Amino acid sequence: PESITTGAANDIERATGIARNMVTKWGLSDKLGPLVYGAEEGEIFLGRSITAHKEISDNTAAEIDHEIRAIIDRNYKKAETIIKEHIAQFEALAEALIKYETIDKKQITAIMDGRRIRLIKPDGGHKKKTPSAGGDNKGHIVEEKLSQEILPEDSQTVEKIEE
Known part of the structure; x- marks a missing residue:
């Protein structure tokens, strides 16, 4: 990713959010399976935003991060290939x-x-x-x-x- 610009920041943020949801909410990880990780609960009376309570181990959190990274890397390479094939x-x-x-x-x-x-x-x-x-x-x-x-x-x- 030697030529990523600051203009791509929102795209990267959104892609990372989608990858995180794929792994933690939608059960779309072959490695972690069809489970939901990190349920969110609202704290209405404290006036705070929605917070995620820790329901996963450090090892599982590391696996989630690894899966998110793998999804992003795999699809970044796929996008690069498509662009190179159709650059003209x-x-x-x-x-x-x-x-x-x-x-x-x-x-x-x-x-x-x-x-x-x-x-x-x-x-x-x-x-x-x-x-x-x-x-x-x-x-x-x-x-x-x-x-x-x-x-x-x-x-x-x-x-x-x-x-």
Whole structure:
């Protein structure tokens, strides 16, 4: 984890919480089995937050910590592998988001399939005169909404994406 940034702190905190719940609350540890460890009780009259009472031995606590570490390490490596295998697609997604700010599901699918997307103006970039809301014939000038189309990597043709 040589390139973990402070921006990932919340992600790490949440992942650790999920791993802890998997082991201590949901019984999803092969090593420790389907048991609940460290039941929580509220102390309403003392005005304190919920506290966990120690119901486990030091050895079990160490096993819980070991299981949590194993879950985090295993899934961190899995995430790294997935990212490395698909780095070109992730870079293309990042590039598209920087360029267009938003992309839809079809465009994400196209990028993941190795196709490029580009922004085009359906009317060639011209302004369009539309009738005003009051129904008079004066109308007002509005910019035609831009649409994004998928451009296959190996083709000059453009595949239209309908919204």
